[in-house]
Amino acid sequence: DAKTTQPPSMDCAEGRAANLPCNHSTISGNEYVYWYRQIHSQGPQYIIHGLKNNETNEMASLIITEDRKSSTLILPHATLRDTAVYYCIVRVARPWETSGSRLTFGEGTQLTVNP
Amino acid sequence: DGGITQSPKYLFRKEGQNVTLSCEQNLNHDAMYWYRQDPGQGLRLIYYSQIVNDFQKGDIAEGYSVSREKKESFPLTVTSAQKNPTAFYLCASDRVGTGELFFGEGSRLTVL
Numbered sequence: 139d140a141k142t143t144q145p146p147s148m149d150c151a152e153g154r155a156a157n158l159p160c161n162h163s164t165i166s167g168n169e170y171v172y173w174y175r176q177i178h179s180q181g182p183q184y185i186i187h188g189l190k191n192n193e194t195n196e197m198a199s200l201i202i203t204e205d206r207k208s209s210t211l212i213l214p215h216a217t218l219r220d221t222a223v224y225y226c227i228v229r230v231a232r233p234w235e236t237s238g239s240r241l242t243f244g245e246g247t248q249l250t251v252n253p
Numbered sequence: 254d255g256g257i258t259q260s261p262k263y264l265f266r267k268e269g270q271n272v273t274l275s276c277e278q279n280l281n282h283d284a285m286y287w288y289r290q291d292p293g294q295g296l297r298l299i300y301y302s303q304i305v306n307d308f309q310k311g312d313i314a315e316g317y318s319v320s321r322e323k324k325e326s327f328p329l330t331v332t333s334a335q336k337n338p339t340a341f342y343l344c345a346s347d348r349v350g351t352g353e354l355f356f357g358e359g360s361r362l363t364v365l
Contacts, residue, residue, distance in 0.1 A: 179341075
């Protein structure tokens with residue numbers, strides 16, 4: 139699975155949009171981009187994933203560049219509760235396999251939302 | 254409510270002792286996973302299981318053992334062979350192939 143690169147930390151003002159970048163320049167055509175977040179001392183939480191089209195759900199939006207070498211997770215109106223470590227993960231989705239998800243978590247980006 | 258339950262939340266053990274961490278899920282997920290997290294680090298995969306009575310080693314399986322006798326349960330044993338067992342242990346599950354993992358709240362193991 140492709141390796142990802144994220145900035146170690148970012149700050150955002152409460153109420154503003156938080157834009158978290160992720161580089162995955164070696165991504166293959168059949169690899170998805172997943173985002174998770176982990177609030178301190180809790181288990182990670184799934185946020186969103188996508189292949190090549192932009193995706194949006196109730197938590198966030200995922201923007202993937204046309205060449206798929208980078209993506210941005212957008213939290214449209216960040217709150218203090220969004221302070222967490224955000225993980226960008228690239229993984230092949232092979233539903234016909236039985237090898238499981240095997241998501242590989244790097245060190246992520248520590249997002250701090252300030253009042 | 255459906256979810257994953259890990260116990261105990263905090264555990265202390267003396268060197269040389271085996272300990273077993275419990276993980277139970279009622280989400281009807283086929284796949285279950287154990288991850289280890291050290292301070293300031295990402296998660297590393299210890300073991301995973303796709304189906305009852307079958308499991309596979311992850312990236313750091315040495316010193317750990319698991320069993321999968323029931324779909325709902327995937328206990329992890331930290332053996333005395335694990336040289337640095339102090340860590341935060343996370344259990345997760347998903348429907349095979351989706352990548353949308355549900356995590357428990359974790360178990361924090363401290364070796365005295």
